[in-house]
Amino acid sequence: LYIVPQEFLFDPxxxxxxxxxxxxxxxxxTVEYTATSDYMARPPQPAMYLFLLDVSHNAVQTGQFTVNFRFSYLLKKCLGYLQSFCEILFENLSSLPGDARTKIGFLTYDSRIHFYDLSDRHNGTFRIMIVPDLENIESKLDEVLPVPDGIMVNLSECRTIIESFLDQLPKVYQNNHETDSALGTSLLIAxxxxxxxGGRITVFQTRLPNINPGALNEQTGKEPTVLTPTSDFYKKLSLDYASQxxxxxxxxxxxxxxxxxxxxxxxxxSGGEVKYYPNFHATHSPDQVERFENDLRRYLQRKIGFEAVMRLRSPPALSIQTFYGNGFVRSVDLLVLPNINPDAAFGMQVAIEDSLAQYKSVTFQVALLYTSSKGERRIRVHTLSLPVSAALKDICSNADQEAMVALIAKMAADRSTTSSIQEAREGMTNVACDVIKATMSNDSSNRTGSLYVPHAIRLLPLYMLSMIKSTAFRAGSSIKADERAYYIDLCKTLPTKYLMKIFYPDLYPIHTIEDQSRxxxxxxxxxxxxxxxxxxxQYIDAHGAYILDTNEYIYIYIGRAISDHFVQSV
Structure with a gap:
């Protein structure tokens, strides 16, 4: 039975x-519409991909001695990450989202900025242009910038030159001894x-930037314990990016x-994301190399939307308090997202401003207006209708505890950066205690005062404890500042199903996989x-073997009494 307004009876x-x-x-x-010209401030722009590559000596040190058969040359001193990057991008040029208008460009930097003219004006070869003097570069950017048409080139028209460039790039810097990093200047030029x-900038950085603008201080002694930015250069530039x-x-x-x-x-x-590979080295940390290569493949192949804005609509009795996720909040209910991808997640905290007595249900609607990589302006609409109840027992019995955990993690991440880790930990403890206290006081059948939590949220205290013990919120100085900052960033940006694996990983027994599996x-x-x-x-069998999936890493645990037959066969 459909009870809908009369307008819905007409099929347009x-x-x-x-x-x-x-x-x-x-x-x-969820439905998606093709947007009309009314939703376009300008015609859809082509997909633009600009890669910024750190080629300082620190990047060279991530390499190894290797023979590369794909490009048929001997790399005596390989730029570890740069070699992987060039190979994987070479393989995935055809997989980059876009159409015939797609453009691509590259900048490399150490203490200087290196431009690459990849146009077909030079008999099928690329040309390197170097800016050696970066003093007061902010005031003369227009003077040092080459012709953009040669830097950002059409992917399909210049494919052969781009492939040649990726083939030769690792050799160009294999003996580079420049130790400085001019990341800030590169970002301004980008x-x-x-x-x-508009478009997407992808930065590969191996060391702390130390050349102004955007230079950051080397830490002597202990790493910082306060998770606050030490410079506002990158925030201001990010806001400029979002506006463009x-x-x-x-x-x-x-x-x-x-x-x-x-x-x-x-x-x-700017609506971007952060990937972090500590102690990256081609030979010393093969696990990080594998992570990097897998992440990069996914990054290059996944769908992408440009020039997006997202708006949340709700009944007048409800108001949006906070947006969580990477993007620029233009107004109370509007989030600006220069890029959007399937791996991004957002959270919204909504407050009840007025009585909901007149509502049997409330409806939330999220509309995402974006330009596809094919140059189509689209509107994707998500609609969710939830019943209203004045009984706390009904609410708790129908709660989504994983969604609660994801939102609490985002709130705790914010508190960690604006206040302290300790306050975030206390907040999570209070959540668990408040939920149990509220459900007990509202359960009239519980005469004994025993601990009772509704089935739908029975794991919430366990999840809160897991969050408190996680890398993001664990107390003490054993967690490095960069590592903690990375996991706090994941709390704000990861989809719920992946975030839950970080707090409460998936454990699978593999020794009984043929007997007790679906x-x-x-x-x-x-x-x-x-x-x-x-x-x-207590659920671990000494004769067994297990896989632990933490989203970032997968571990294999082998019981001390595992059979030789299993080890040899697996």
Missing amino acids: VSKTYGDPSRRPEVRFG EKLLHQT QIACDLFLLNSHYIDLTTLSCISKY IVQDGEDELYIPARAHLSF
């Missing part, structure tokens, strides 16, 4: 009246290159302190999906 596609269940917006919680169209529809993503591959708290500001306000058909193959085990040592 067939231009007839009839069954409203045929309309997608009635049948589905803004000049993209300010007319530019997003900036960071890949940090450092071996020493890099001040992630400050650098991440460039992504926070079989799922994957094409012609059968996959055995084992049941999750509780994260308690």
Whole structure:
């Protein structure tokens, strides 16, 4: 039975009246529309990808001796991350989201800035242009900037030159001894290159930037314990990026302190993201190399939207208090997102401003207006209707505890940066205590005063304890400042299902995988999906083997009494 306004009886596609269940917006919680020109401030721009690559000596030190057969040359001293980057981008040039208008460009930097003219004006070869003098560079950016048409080139038209560039780039800097890093200048130049169209900037940084503008101080002695930015340069630049529809993503591959708290500001306000690979080295940390390469492949291949804005609508009795996630809050209910991707997540804290007695249900609607990589302006609408109840027992019995954990994590992350880690920890403890206290006081059947929590939120105290013990919120000085800052950033930006794995990882027994698993058909193959085990040592069998999925890493635990047959067969 559909009880909908009369307007929904009319089908605008067939231009007839009839069954409203045929309309997608009635049948589905998520629908997408093609936007008209009324929703365009300008024609859709092409997909623009600009890569900023740190090639200082610190980057060279992440390398190794290796023979590379893909590009058919011997790398005697390989730029570890740069070699991986060039190979993976080479493989995925055809997978970059976009159309025939897609453009791509590269800047490298150490104590100087290196431009690359990849246009077809030089007989099929690329040309390197270097800016050696960066003193007072902010006042003369227009003078040093080459012709943008040669820097940002059409991917399909200049494909051969781009492939040649990626083939040769690691060799160019394999003996580089420049130790400085002019990240700030590179970001300013990148803004000049993209300010007319917007787009995506991807930064690969291996050390603390130490050349103005944007220079950060080396830490002597102990690392900082306060998670506040030490400079406002990156925040201000990020806000400028947002106003010009530019997003900036960071890949940090450092071996020493890099001040992630400050650098991440460039992504926070521009709708970008941060990836962190501590102690990255091609031979000493193969696990980080594998993470980096897998993340980079996903990053290059996934869908992307440009020039996006997101608005949340709710009944008048409710008001939006706070947005959580990377983006610029233009107004109370409007979030500016220069880039949007499937791996981004956002949280909204909503307050009840007036009585809900007149409502049987309340409806929330999120509308995302964006430009697809194919140059189409679209509107994606998510609609959620929730029943209203004055009984706390009903609310607790139907609560989504994982959604609660995700929102509490975002609130705690904010408190960690504006106040202290200790206050964030106390807040999580108070949440668990308040929930238990409220449910007990509202349960009239509980005469004995025993501890009782509704089934839907029974794991909330456990999750709060897990959060308190997590890398983001753990007390003490054993957690490095960059690592803590990274996980706090994940609390704000990760989708709920991935964030839950960080706080409460998935544990799977694999020694009983053929006996006690759910079989799922994957094409012609059968996959055995084992049941999750509780994260308690009492459920660990000394004769067993387990996989622990923490989202960032996967660990294999082998029991001390595991059979030789299992070890050899697996």
